[in-house]
Amino acid sequence: MQLHSYIKQQTQLSEKAIQNTILLLNEDATIPFISRYRKEMTGNLDELQIGEIVKFKEAFEAIEKRKKAILKALEEQNVLSSELTQKINNSKDLIALEDLYLPFKKKRKTKAETARLQGLEPLAKMIMSQRVNDLEYTASKYTNKEVDSIEDTLEGARFILAERINERTDIRNNIRYQLERFAQISSKVIKAKKDNEKAQKFKDYFDWSESLNRIPSHRLLAILRAEKEGFIRVKLEIDTERTLQKMEDRIIRSNNECVHQIQLAIQDAFKRLLFPSLSNEALSIAKEKADDAAITVFAKNLKQLLLGAPLGEKRVLAIDPGFRSGCKVVCLNEQGDLLHNETIFPHAPQNQSFDAIKKISSLTEAYQIEAIAIGNGTASRETEQLIKKVHFKNSIDVFVVSEAGASIYSASKIARDEFPNYDVTVRGAVSIGRRLQDPLAELVKIDAKSIGVGQYQHDVDQTKLKKSLDTTVESCVNTVGVNINTASESLLSYVSGIGPKLAENIVQYRNENGSFSSRNEIKKVPRLGGKAYEQAAGFLRIKNAKNPLDDSGVHPESYAIVDKMAKDSKIKVDDLIGNKDILQKINLQNYISENIGLPTLKDIIKELEKPGVDPRAKAKAFAFDANIKTISDLRIGQLLPGIVNNITNFGCFVDVGIKESGLIHVSNLSDTFVKDVNTIVSLQQQIIAKVLEVDVVRKRIQLALVK
Template sequence: MESAPRLRKRKAVEYTEDDVNESVDEATPKKKIKTVSKASKVKVEKVKKCSKPKASTSSKGIKKTEAKETKTSRSKPIKTAVENDVDIDFNDNTDQLHNLWDEAELLAQIEKIPLQVAKNLIGLLTEGCTLPFIARYRKTAVDNLMPDRLQELHESYENITHLKKKVKSVIDTLKKTNKLTPDIEKGILNARNLSELDLIYAPLKSHSLSLAERARNLGLEPHAVRALNGEYIDMNTLCGNTDELATIDKVESHITHIVADIIYKDTRVLEHMRSLKEETRFTITSNRTKSSTKDKVDDKKKLDNKSDPETYKLYFDWKCPSHFVKPHQTLALNRGEDEKILSVKVIVPDWFYNRLERFCLTLWKSNFWVRKGLGDAYNRLIKPWLSRHVRSDLTASAQKEAVKTFTTNLEKYLLTEPIKNRIIMGLDPGFRAGCKVGIINANGEKLDACTVYPNLRQQKSFDPAAKQIRDMISQHGVELIGLGNGTACRETELWLKSNNICDKVPIIIVPEQGASIYSVSKEAQKEHPNMDPNLISALSIARRVLDPLGELIKVEPKNLGVGMYQHDIPPKMLETALDSAVEKVVSLVGVDINTASQAMLRRISGLNEGRAKKIIEYRQEHNGFESRAEILKVTGIGKITFQQCAGFLTVLGSSEPLDTTIIHPESYKIAKSFAKKIGVDIKDLTKPHFPQMVETKILTINISETSAELNTDVCTLELIISAFKQKKYEDNVITFCKPVYSVAVQNVDQLKEGTSLTGVVRNVVPFGCFVDCGVGDNGLIHRSNLGGHQTPKLGDRVAVTVIASPKPKKIQLRLDKILD
């Protein structure tokens, strides 16, 4: 970066007496004048033509331009040829952009990773490798980075490539409109993200002029630059006949706006502001808006309000240092502000301005104009910039934490232990609409579906609905009942018990969040054409018992009820989180290609909707796959796609035992050589004693030496050993999770302080967890009420006690113990 004295010297040379009446667009170093003079003159003529009408713009218009002026460049300089005053050829920026934007170097710099790792990752992604494939089968190339970290690097790389395309597009657009100057191009090429690029480009997109641009069009910039560099400027000589230059005060105001613009856009000032921002402790305050305090509200307005204002009572007079604001508080403030219930502000301490002023005084000679220009820039531009940045950083951090909470719960939820080889009855309970019944076989196929109308309010000695249920259980040999935990769940449970329906058939409570929404989706209609959505919901509940992973991925993630403020997170971010979580779970458990649904297959590494459909068509035509190698026969799946998906698709009963493991076909030869080396028969891979045998054999081997002997890397050998040691799922050791709800309490009205309950944890968040106690609404165990226990995990059964709640409609609980 250039030193301050050199910058002042260049400015002094840049603006001579001959340039006094010229536009800023012509004020370029003399050695470059010939290169851009033609374009500059065109631009000057255009600006002069539109300057007169703009001079008479109303105060309202001026405010708009001031707002636009706040969106100025805050790009963080990257060490490039541009900073070293290399001449820029406007007619050929593609090569320079390529040289400037080395994706690997920029990725390594931003994410603080070794350059070679960045190059390896970009190379693998360019070849078409997916993140799950890289995380499992190319660990050595990416320095054993974890999947979450790889996801972060991938997002950062996508931002860099998108930014590179956007930069080229912006430069091309500015060239066409003759607005591109060396300084503007320097700022654009120094932008590190889209928001910084937009701050530079936004003022250039508009036909309206900022206050500084108006002043420049009056020919005052050379005088402002000389004044800032310590020269004496006689204001009287600058006054003119035009209204804009009628008085000394107006001239001084125009020069102040130019000085403010110069200071604010200076790369050294921007860099220092970023540094100060990291050191500064801002304060976030919120208050209730006046509009939300009105007692009488029209019915239409009531419908528009998403929340009761009392929901945000905690934030009506609230303040907190920005570094202590919790993620859930940020999201609550944002939602309250969006609903016009809260007014949120960022308080910037005076310390920030004082430090910034001291720094700016070292860059330019005139203390008077530095203070005057900085004061104007600070109030109009810098404070709004800081406020936006602080709020944006808090929101980004909160959304990231919310997504992390969401994916952690989702992974745990998706890994709910399936109950295989059972004929299952799913019940979607209800009062008026009746109880929907869906029965599936061990493969998840529909056997029967109907609606029964039990009398849940009154217990009768003979209930036709009970006989109907018993007959269906007997006819289809139902071995398990999955009861949805929604409306009328407790009443239906008691009805089943009182009619002796569950004496021989166990009942488990199934979370039904999202089942009704899925039942009316296009995917559900494809799966069950011309079927009543209510009955589809009952079948979905049954399948959540048989194959939780396969069924839950059909539901939109925000409707699963396992996150925090997930409705406030951008849908694209949520969808990406779901895909990442599903791919990670699939990597852990594998998917049987002969039973997986289209919804499951499309989320496998390397596959998409079309390829998944082709796999299912092939499976139906050929009565299933007999080996992994047969996947290559599917239309649309070539060698690259096969490479990406093969390791995640298992073929049970294949003639090749390794087809049932997570070992990739490219490593079969190594796996067989290793098995021979340690003295085990690969044909025994599916036998119960095989994992223990491998465990014993590998105690005496050195993994590093063995991997070198087999001509492979340590990570691949460790994966093979892990696959050999993996115990196969045993279908007959299922322990049914019986209902744990308290029999004495059926609804919220029966709750009072001190009531003891049992329930199941349905959602874990940073400030505690939510427990389903079978009373309709989930209760919150705040982290302050854990009683010395660790936070329960999703699905844990707990004993709790009802405690006093500041909010009458909210259930507050204290954790007594985590049940076995």
């Protein structure tokens, strides 16, 4: 099967769209670039559809690579027939390929191999032919020094038969079907670990059983984690009697002495070879599906977090709260530069709240602070209450900001390079403040896995997870666009076509030559060639450039079209931008060319109407219930303001202003069935939740969504 046909079969997309997309991918075009600036070639595919093409392209290439390796191995063994070659070439998945290769695969010394060396293969063939009338007499002919009894010869022959049965594709596929449709997964606690404190979070799975094909991804991952940590044992079960009968129906064709030996071989093959191998395979497939589901949730959460509402270019006072070590306070200017830092000690044991209030008041006035960001970790609520006691001369909004991953950033090389003369506490406070100003610009500096959204991120395939998260970050960065004159090296590295090395070169060029004055100047950056410029230019913004299009999502390759539109409208480009009346009257049919069609022209008009506008919402201040300070303050029936801080397949977690987050189970999100939690709530959404249940001992809170 050809690559295009394989992808079409998997995605149902048009062959032309697939063909052109692959062509672009082979030219190292990125997904954001293809989706945004090559719509005519792809038939207007979006990033998700292009991502699917990428995924199945890689899957096809992996299959083809394995085919070549298997064909080479078989050729070296001199066992490659034209029929086998055709079967291998026609295979569409790795499992089918491995089944074909299994009989020829070099094995460690097996019971069957030992039996062959003892000269028992002819006996095994005769038994399988089911034509032997006097089996005991026939078996006696094969006794020798190594197998000196009839019983031993028959056992050796059965080992050979069991291996052959194990290698039969039809039998393997039938057992796979049984596992896929009817397997039960069960778990039992290891008695010695039953009372272990760490095991208690897996208490629900101490005696658990359900259908493998129905188990939700989060539950499977939880069970497998509990097994990995040594608290439970997990096994798969199917109807063994039914499966053995189906195997016999496929193999046994007579009713003589051979039948019993074949039955014993079938039982041995199933118990010793087939079921252990195929049940592991089934569990691996289920785990892979669970991984994919968890990674999808993680990617959705990360996208929402990265595209979270920025406060924008405002002066911010940020506080990393603490008790004994005090609260680290920093003042940042509109660009996030550090202006001032010091430590205050308003809480126990020092209790210098009066001095702290006085200091906060003076700092907000001295540095013309417009907003305050408080980290949501230890002493966050107490610090928030302290800030509310400060009498500010001007109106100042107070925000509680997630600290997730801030400690990772503050100890990183990126942070050390940014603030070589400050310790980790100052860097952490700066990160909190910058997250309020622009979550995307700050969070790209942290390994996405450390941000703390999603479910079971440490249990899933780490290579897949990293790839998915990197793709998500790249998509978000290019969706928003990047100011090339203020962006950090980390942010620039995610711009289409740039990468870490070119990002470093851009920053170095900027430091040596000052701000970029035009997109054209970007070409002067060392090692940034024409291809990289083509991929990146449309996503890079230059404020106050001579050409106003340089601060828009219009690609430089389309500037001439905009110039023509302005000329035909008898106005300057500057006057065309933002002029909806004129833009709506433009007949786009007049500007269609061989390379530019209506999709791109519509994008250009949309961009000209609101050039460079940030697609994200604006940050809104939020206040928790001041009366709720610990889990003990909660009462069933209370209505609480909260912020969604994590989303999973089984519901969402809500920060209600205390250490423990509450869970709104998917069944309590709506009166109707909810297939996807993300259709009801989004990360960082401000909601009202009702308390349904409080378990102080297990520190669990059950909530229901009110609004």
